[in-house]
Amino acid sequence: MKKVFYAIAIAATIFTGCSSDDDEPVIKNPVEGELSGEITANKTLPYGNYKLKGMVKINAGVTLTIEKGSTFTADKRDGEAGLVVLKDGILIANGTADEPIVFTEQSKVAGSWAGIIMYGDAPIKGNGGVTSATSEDGLKLNYGGAKVNHSSGSLKYVRVEYAGLVITTNNKEHNGFSFYSVGAGTVLENLVSYKGSDDGFEFYGGSVSAKNLISYGNSDDSFDWQDSWSGELNSNWFAYQTGKANYGMEVEAKGNDNAFWPKVSNITLKRAADAVAETPAGEIQLDAFQFKSNGNGEFSNVVVDGYKSQVAGTIGGVTVNAFPGGAVQVLDVNTYNNQIAGGKIKFSNIKITNSSNTFVSGNAGFVLSAASFLPGTNWGPTNTATGANLTAGKWATVDGVNLLANL
Structure with a gap:
């Protein structure tokens, strides 16, 4: 073995340089x-x-x-x-x-x-x-x-x-x-x-x-x-999507209509202007949140920015069609019926900016809208959400770039 x-x-x-009367720091060399x-x-x-x-x-x-x-x-x-x-x-x-x-x-x-x-x-x-x-x-x-x-x-x-x-x-x-x-x-x-x-x-x-x-x-x-x-005890999640990038969060439960769900608070999902779908001519994935296969969750103090629709044209030499993008997508009817109508997808204190659509319906069998989240306890748009709260340092710095600069 x-x-x-x-x-x-x-x-x-x-x-180095230490004595009983000297408190100079220890120099630690890496192995x-x-x-x-x-x-x-x-x-x-x-x-x-x-x-x-x-x-x-x-x-x-x-x-x-x-x-x-x-x-x-x-x-x-x-x-x-x-x-x-x-x-x-x-x-x-x-x-x-x-x-x-x-x-x-x-x-x-x-x-x-x-x-x-x-x-x-x-x-x-x-x-x-x-x-x-x-x-x-x-x-x-x-x-x-x-x-x-x-x-x-x-x-x-x-x-x-x-x-x-x-x-x-x-x-x-x-x-x-x-x-x-x-x-x-x-x-x-x-x-x-x-x-x-x-x-x-x-x-x-x-x-x-x-x-x-x-x-x-x-x-x-x-x-x-x-x-x-x-x-259920998740907090301070930050995504910055640039270059090739799909969903900010992809949420699914393998088709199980569960009576429980994860919880995440203090979320910032940002998509840079240069971001394109990983496969721009195939499955287009442009949304901050996508729910499918009975995926659910409870999300609070959320900032969403930059989730725009794809415009018809050429990306990376590939001809692409127009495709909607936005803050919240629900892909299939079962997820809509069981999780949206069932009150198992909940947003409170969510701020959406610089995004083409608030809602994107992934299936012709339903129309996703604010009314879907009524009686209001499951959807709470606001201008006061602050999103993730993270402290900069070497842990969040790569090659001199502060990863939190866009937070």
């Missing part, structure tokens, strides 16, 4: 090393710069701890790479605002590696109400359990860059962060998914909640969930 390997080439800590293979025993990686090779897997019953400020760099020339937390494995990666833990790729090209993939043991509801399913990350692992408060560890001030490797759509594809049936005992705070070629964050069922998320420049959806994800 392969085991994790890391070679230390530079001493981890050097003390140099490599992370690869399977992690089969508890391991702590000191502050350092590491090469990330292959699909590194944290086995069940094992804890990997990463010290703040560490950087992991994959190289797509070496093949598929990613960090996988298997069910009952634990990842403790707690950076700080000024010393984040960064996962990146050598070429700085979107879609170059698999990102962070975490498996928990919390409940899901898949197609037909099934309580387990097979992952779409190419690992073909079973996910779905019964432990609502299961913990897979703690991620704080962690940034993932240039991930979202897609090999076969819906069969072997990766996001910046992929959370499979992750439980509510897991801590997810101050995370950045930067310029990936698929979704920034995707939740596959589970009950975990996440605070202070930045999804910046990802080519598919900024935030995505399915399999009846049920996290």
Whole structure:
């Protein structure tokens, strides 16, 4: 069995100029090393710069701890790479605002590696109400359990860059962060998914909640969930969509008409003027929120900006037709009947600017409008919403660019 390997080439800590009467700060130099293979025993990686090779897997019953400020760099020339937390494995990666833990790729090209993939043991509801399913990350692992408060560890001030490797759509594809049936005992705070070629964050069922998320420049959806994800303590989510980009949030529940729903407060979804759909001549995805397959949720203090319709013409050398875009799209009749009319999609304190439509009907079987949300408790447009509240720092800065400049 392969085991994790890391070679230390530079001493981890050097003390300089210190005496009993001198409180000068400790100078800490990074180690140099490599992370690869399977992690089969508890391991702590000191502050350092590491090469990330292959699909590194944290086995069940094992804890990997990463010290703040560490950087992991994959190289797509070496093949598929990613960090996988298997069910009952634990990842403790707690950076700080000024010393984040960064996962990146050598070429700085979107879609170059698999990102962070975490498996928990919390409940899901898949197609037909099934309580387990097979992952779409190419690992073909079973996910779905019964432990609502299961913990897979703690991620704080962690940034993932240039991930979202897609090999076969819906069969072997990766996001910046992929959370499979992750439980509510897991801590997810101050995370950045930067310029990936698929979704920034995707939740596959589970009950975990996440605070202070930045999804910046990802080519598919900024935030995505399915399999009846049920996290209710989510706050401060910011998406900035530029270049190729689809939905701000894609919300679905695999057709299950659930009596529960996730809750997210303090949301800012912004689409830059240069953003175009990932496949402008195919399935056009231009909306801040899209609900389908009985997806639902409760959203409060929401700012939506820049979600405009596509104009007929040429984009990237491709001839495209006009297509509506806007703040809220409902794709299918079942979602309209069960979730809109059923009062399971709720917006309170939402501010919409610089967007072509408030509502977009995805099916000829209904007309989505403000009246759909009556008697008013499910729709609350306002000019006072403030959206996400995030603090700048090195955790939210890439190559000198402050990711919160457009917040």
